[in-house]
Amino acid sequence: DAGVTQSPTHLIKTRGQHVTLRCSPISGHKSVSWYQQVLGQGPQFIFQYYEKEERGRGNFPDRFSARQFPNYSSELNVNALLLGDSALYLCASSLRLGGSSYNEQFFGPGTRLTVL
Amino acid sequence: LAKTTQPISMDSYEGQEVNITCSHNNIATNDYITWYQQFPSQGPRFIIQGYKTKVTNEVASLFIPADRKSSTLSLPRVSLSDTAVYYCLVGEPLPNSGGYQKVTFGTGTKLQVIP
Structure with missing residues (x-):
């Protein structure tokens, strides 16, 4: 079975530009989350989507937005890029949203974004 | 929000058992504890x-x-391929009304396995 896939693997942009990152979840998974990982730190939660609706948002500015499509794939958009947006952007999918037990998340390989 | 505290780094020789402890003083009743491994x-x-208590699978014990x-995450008989960053996470509670699952990563423990 294919795991979580992300594209592109690497991306170089300049300050002020816009970027779109894409994620395809594991087949059957309906929840997608996005994380930003700056070098040397743990991943930081950005968004979670479930059934095409935003269900959670971390402490990121409005320049960050996302959406989930009917096939459960997702896009993360970042406008007006800053140097500090340089990071590894990780997508994770999970089978469901709720439940009484922790819902394991499966992470993709990430997209390395460099802002010059 | 439940926060976690782990040692920043640890070294171990191949073949040894490694124990990584995580502190989560504010863990909530419904929270689960999860460990992730990350390679560069x-x-x-x-x-x-x-x-609660003890959980064991084919790669580790908790x-x-x-x-x-x-x-405490216990890795039996580590090998060079176990060199990685290990994160302890405490699962955010999920409200019955349908909240979201915010996963909070700390800075992790960088494990270096030495030949």
């Missing part, structure tokens, strides 16, 4: 999850005391 330039990979304010 890769996404984190689930290792093990538990709620020990959780009765008060659940800490947990």
Whole structure:
């Protein structure tokens, strides 16, 4: 079975530009989350989507937005890029949203974004 | 929000057992404890999850005391390929109304396995 896939693997942009990152979840998974990982730190939660609706948002500015499509794939958009947006952007999918037990998340390989 | 505290780094020789302890004093009743492993330039990979007492799978064991304010990940007989960053996470509670699952990563423990 294919795991979580992300594209592109690497991306170089300049300050002020816009970027779109894409994620395809594991087949059957309906929840997608996005994380930003700056070098040397743990991943930081950005968004979670479930059934095409935003269900959670971390402490990121409005320049960050996302959406989930009917096939459960997702896009993360970042406008007006800053140097500090340089990071590894990780997508994770999970089978469901709720439940009484922790819902394991499966992470993709990430997209390395460099802002010059 | 339940926060976690782990040692920044650890060294171990090949073949030894490694124990990484995580502190989570503010863990909530419904929270689970989960450990992830991350290699450079890769996404984190689930290792093990538990709620209380002891959990064991094919790669690790997780020990959780009765008060659940800490947990210990145990890796038996580590090899060079176990060199990675290990994250302890406490699962955010999910409201019955349908909240979201915010996963909070700390800075992790960088394990270096030495030949």
